[in-house]
Amino acid sequence: MSAEESTPKPGEFDLIRHLADAAGRYDNDVPRPAAVGIGDDAAVLDVDPGCQLVVTTDTLVAGVHFEADAAPGDIGYKALAVNLSDLAAMGATPAWHFLNLTGPPPDREWLGAFAAGMGELAGSEGTQLAGGDTTGGPMSVTVTALGQVPRGQALLRSTAQPGDRIVVSGMPGLAARALRWPERSPALEDAATTEAFRRLHRPRPRLALGRCLRGVAHACIDISDGLAADLGHILDASGLGAELWLDRLPDSPVFSGMTLESRWNLQLGGGDDYELCFTVPDAAGDLSALEEAAGVALTVIGRIRKGAGLDCIDADGAAFSPRTAGWDHFRSDPA
Amino acid sequence: MSAEESTPKPGEFDLIRHLADAAGRYDNDVPRPAAVGIGDDAAVLDVDPGCQLVVTTDTLVAGVHFEADAAPGDIGYKALAVNLSDLAAMGATPAWHFLNLTGPPPDREWLGAFAAGMGELAGSEGTQLAGGDTTGGPMSVTVTALGQVPRGQALLRSTAQPGDRIVVSGMPGLAARALRWPERSPALEDAATTEAFRRLHRPRPRLALGRCLRGVAHACIDISDGLAADLGHILDASGLGAELWLDRLPDSPVFSGMTLESRWNLQLGGGDDYELCFTVPDAAGDLSALEEAAGVALTVIGRIRKGAGLDCIDADGAAFSPRTAGWDHFRSDPA
Structure with a gap:
């Protein structure tokens, strides 16, 4: 048996190399x-x-x-994006990622599109595919992302302080709105709707914002599970409570025609947003310089207080309990 | 909504924390x-x-x-073991691992046994469960293992030298023999058979050996895909060929009753061994001190040469082509 014949084709080595080659077309300039x-x-x-x-x-x-028949480029992009969003929430700079691809033997076209989707994001954020494996079985994608942060500067959930402003980036609820679109009305060809579907299928992780928040934010989390649930994780970890002002939630044309309650439920519980929610002291001052540096809108939506629990309050001061409580990882849809 | 209510149960956080707690019973003394x-x-x-x-x-x-109904402790143990085996092949010391557990909502008993199996190995090798996720779907387990090696001392596949002895640890073919046992005869209650099933279900990675090989071996790989295929990877990566002496392959009572050809096919192509195959120059001398330090038998089975390809030669000098060529990761059984 020659050594050449001993290499399984199509096998793990070839596929991961193929994915790396495809990714490499985008990342000629990997930092490390x-x-x-x-x-x-x-x-x-x-x-x-x-x-x-x-x-x-x-x-x-x-x-x-x-969905198994989703665009492979979107699957590749999003599998990396959700992990880079976690690095963003820690204030880390991505460096390397690993891919475990499980599924039926993929054809070259599917694999090329998958690799291009992942490679597009990897290249723009400077992270290199450094390993992984491929195996047969029901389709799933696991990505492990490794980043770096200057020692002691990682942004944690557990370090919110009473009096901190609560800030959210971008437009929470966009992805959840796009996910529910087919049930309600045909998608409109306007900029807001396009952005909603982009946030659902190709969410750009808020890495620049995360880096800008080092030494500025007291606590930070990404809102993959829904704003209320993820803010709840900050409160739990910090041993504090909060007030959230519903009339401060940013609004978008994609929510037009919805009742306020439906919109709040989407924005607080929809999940899949991959925006950042963080707390900053008043001493950090105006946030417009941060907005400009990070390239994303920032909205103050509440305040951290002593005690426990999250109180959502409408413009009249009445309490509102969001219908949803985040993503249950053993269900197929937000609970 | 109180923050407490916002925490999904049973959710990712609880399950991973539960697994860490179970693992923690074994690793009170994590090095880092x-x-x-x-x-x-x-x-x-x-x-x-x-x-x-x-x-x-x-x-x-x-x-x-x-198998989906396999003992959960074995699944947990092996999912970590196959990754630590890769670290062993690099000469690395394990430090941290991450777990992605996908499946139907597990019951407490299953989860406890799974965690205990993984925790037993993690504790004995000093690696800490540092994160991961749990999600619904068809059952699979992904482990990512992180280790450390003194700078520049990692053992590679690409650095074999002409004239190196080829060495294999332990008894290649044991796991493959155990895997095929039900087709042939009832398992015997002897030590060799017990060891074969242990190598199949709870393979102890050769971490001590990997560490001992730093600065000693020229090239190293773990033989998860089968001895011939994995040795082939060393030859490919090093741009060299090799001679493998079939009569030097270590023998075991578990192979009794098999033809030589069947035994060689199992030992060269069976896979799932998680032993190390490495190359050492003659100048490294006798291997008995290494055997003692690493706590595993070592057998010289061939020699690296210039050229390409792997020639397997029997006691009469006749060439033999193993039937199998390692593990095809998109098939359900060794090819």
Whole structure:
């Protein structure tokens, strides 16, 4: 048997190499290439002096997180995006990622589009595909993302302070609105609707914002599970409570025609937003410079207080309980 | 809505925390605890000065790599073991691991046994569960393992040298023999058979050996795909060929009653062994001190040469072509 014949085709090695080659078309200028990348038993990586490593991993399952016949470029893009969003929430800069692709043997066209979708985001954020595996089975995609943060500067959930303003980036509820669109009316060809579908299928993680928040925000989280549930995680971890002002939630034309209650339920509980929710002291002053540096709108929506629990209050001071409580990871749809 | 109510139960956070607690019963003495572990958007880790990070990830799918009704403790143990085996092949010391568990909502008993199996190995090798996720869907387990190696000392596939001895640890073919046992005869209650089933269900990765091989071996790989295929990867990566002496392959009572050809096919192509195959120069001398330090038998089975291809030669000098060529990751059984 020659060594050439011993290489399984199509096998793990070829597929991951193919994905890396496709990704490589986008990332000619990776800031910190792997010392040993794809092709050995493991990757060897150099963490920058003075930095800590930040690691997160998420699995997307066909039929749960995406439809099996979804555009492969969107699947590749989003599988990386949801992980980079976690790095953004820690204030980390992405460096390397790993891909576990499970499914029926994919055809070249599907694989090329998948790789191009993931590669587009990887290239623009400077992260390199450094390893992974491929295996047969029901379709799912696991990405593990590794980033770096200057020592001691990671943004945590547990460090909110009483009196902090609560801030959310972008437009919470857009992805949830797009997800429910077919049930209600045909999608409109306007900018707001296009953006809603983009946030659902190709959410750009808020990495620039996360980096800008180092040393500025007290606590930070990404709102993948829904704004209320994720803000609740900050409150739990910090041992504090909060007031959320419903009339401060940013509005969008995509919510027109909805009752206020329906809109609040989408914006507080819809999930899949991949925006950041963070707390900042009043001493940090006006947020417009931060908005400009990060390239995303920021909205103050409430305030941290002593005690426990999240009180959502409308313009008349009446309490409102959102219908949803975030994403249950063993269900196929937001609860 | 109170913050307490916003926490989904049973959700990702609880399950991963439960798994960590179960694992924690075994690892009271983790060498390098995560700076920030489970419970935030990502883990924050300190890589030791002078060390490089070594990262590997593997997915095990129900019905492909294990039966869905397999003992949950074995699934948990093996999902970590196959990844630590890759770290062993790089000469790395494990430090942290991440778990993505996909499946139907597990009951407490299953989850407890799964966590105990993974925790037993994690505790004995000093690696800490630092994060992960849980999600609904067809059952699979992805583990990502992170280890450390002194800078520049990682063992690679690409650095074999002409004239190197080829060495294999332990008894290649044991797992493959156990896997095929039900087709042939009832399992015997002898030590060799017990060991074969242990290597199949709870393969102990050769981490001590990997560490001992730093600065000694020229090239190293773990033989998860089968000895011939994995040795072939060393030859490909190093641009060299090799001679493999079939009569030097270690023998075991579990192979009794098999033809030589059947035994060679199992030992060269069976896969799932998680032993190490490495190359050492003659100058490294006798291997008995290494055997003792690593706690595993070592057998010289061939020699690296210039050229290409792997020639398997029997005691009479006749060539033999193994029937199998390693594991095809899109099939459910060794090809």
